[in-house]
Amino acid sequence: MVSKGRVTIREVAERAGVSTATASRALSGNHPVPAATRARVLRAARDLDYVANAHARALVGGGRKMAAVVVRQVTSPFYAQVAEGVEAEAADRGWLCVVGATGGDAQREMDFVRLMREEGARLVILVGGVVEDDAYRERVAHYAHALDSSGARLVLCGRPAPDPEIPALVVEFDNEAGARAVTAHLLSAGHRRIVFLGGLPGNTALDARVAGYRAALAEHGLPPEAAHVVDCGLGRAPGHRAMTELLKRTREFTAVFAGDDMVAAGVLRAIAESGLSVPGDISVVGYNDIPLAEDFNPPLTTVRTPAEELGRAAVRIALRDPEHAAGAHHLLGTHIVVRDSVGAPPPGRAL
Amino acid sequence: MVSKGRVTIREVAERAGVSTATASRALSGNHPVPAATRARVLRAARDLDYVANAHARALVGGGRKMAAVVVRQVTSPFYAQVAEGVEAEAADRGWLCVVGATGGDAQREMDFVRLMREEGARLVILVGGVVEDDAYRERVAHYAHALDSSGARLVLCGRPAPDPEIPALVVEFDNEAGARAVTAHLLSAGHRRIVFLGGLPGNTALDARVAGYRAALAEHGLPPEAAHVVDCGLGRAPGHRAMTELLKRTREFTAVFAGDDMVAAGVLRAIAESGLSVPGDISVVGYNDIPLAEDFNPPLTTVRTPAEELGRAAVRIALRDPEHAAGAHHLLGTHIVVRDSVGAPPPGRAL
DNA sequence: ATGAAAGCGCTAACAA
């Protein structure tokens, strides 16, 4: 290496015997430069292994193509799929993609969004359900306006816009419809006492699923008291714990609707540990259809939410028509994937 | 919003009635500024919702704290965990973390590394085994020198340095030891005909596991012919396909050592489909202990490779002592996690 | 076709 530090366009220009202006033109290739000159510059750049300084370029050019996805955890299969979708769609367009993890902490979310503003991200995608309180509404309104005023876009994935007037767009799954569908699936298998395990009061995604669950129950002529919601939140461990406790307390149910597939993993485990079988004694359904759901014991019947498509859609929609996009609300469909975790209720326990 | 475009330090300075230099000093807080002035500036910045332009800052300050992890796929549980470790360790130090996915394509890897050079990343972490051919060696040598000459560091995670002289450091698991240990576990359960399914000739991680497998066999006094390696590569689908075929061809084995847990998922599935049981008829072990391995049917005995720790270690080591780090080679230990997928060979088939 | 020069937003000397 000749000298410490990056090689600049100046060195390239010198070596090619031209000015930095000409070098710049040849390198970016938007201005007409004679082929011979151009070749000399390109050659020099290659010899020197020159790469442009993105900061300098962004400073003069007004930002760069960078998108940011913010998720709770990268290791959650669902979030990982969404992030992969965003990454893939961004990469397809030559955009850089930054992934941020918040661990569910609002402060870290705020810090990260601020950082993205500093970095000049032109697209910020916030993924995952949240509890929609005043703090949330204020936070998001702030993000939206701040981002918008510097020409960047905000996409809310699977979480609501606190106010339709806000310059943000929303892309999410129809949680209520999906939940209604699986609940109906359980009902038509003969189940009448179904518990929803994994509620998280205030969380928009879970509340919608609970609403769909209640709606399906009502549509089948069951009274409101037939609904039984255990608010244990999401995750394998909470699901396992809640199910273990529930089994100790009562057997007044024949099926479990888990808030998501990770909860379902915990539920299946708890049932197995209690010596019961699925679906022989208890039927179980999950939500999301994560990649390993078919490897559970038994393979899990669940609702497929095309997570990668959600991520891709977020980018696509945000970049499609910048003007009309604000305030738009897109719903992605879901469907049931039937595997082996649902059967008829055990004889004699149907009601 | 007053004007389109970002608020600059100039506007903050104006509003606070000071020069941009003073504003800068008050904002970054490294130079002494009287409390009163400082408060005025901070106030103005808050009122205007000012965020510094990271590009301008990086341009003058000589880069910024940014690390990049490059993985094959974000949705692979193992890679996701490594990425999470890197992200967490980077965030702890106030560094930004960028995640890139290559899909296993060398070209995309090169493009991404180049992009990171443009962006001024000070730390690039390449994760995952590779086939170590000439193209690979050349590529990595280039990354290493290019990054080094601009003061950035390269970390190879779970892949070898093509040449110890190269300015890169290596952090990886002791694949051979881990593989030897699980193989020994299988042997002491009585198995003698164990097939290794998921080889990928040339891939350093898999080759090391195969070597450990052969070593364990040899240590137990078995002849080299006792080794049976099926090179189907990694992933659930290849594992499923290869196992299905293998079962059609022969039953001359009582245990399967899957190249990783995803392969194991496919293997378990194939065995179940063929009407056989695990571990009654065939024992199975995996590698990596991904988060859902205990939810497989049956819960999988596997080798725990602390993936998140690998990611954290990569950052920690690279940032620890910049001078002595180059060329260093760190090995992280692994251990077996015993669950229910290993049993004694069926009576009469032990040998 | 090409060079000189201005300036993107910020920080760091250097003065005052």
Place this chain on the structure above:
DNA sequence: TTGTTAGCGCTTTCAT
């Protein structure tokens, strides 16, 4: 303590 000035590396007028 504070303001003035000079760049960081690049692109882009404006001349030539």
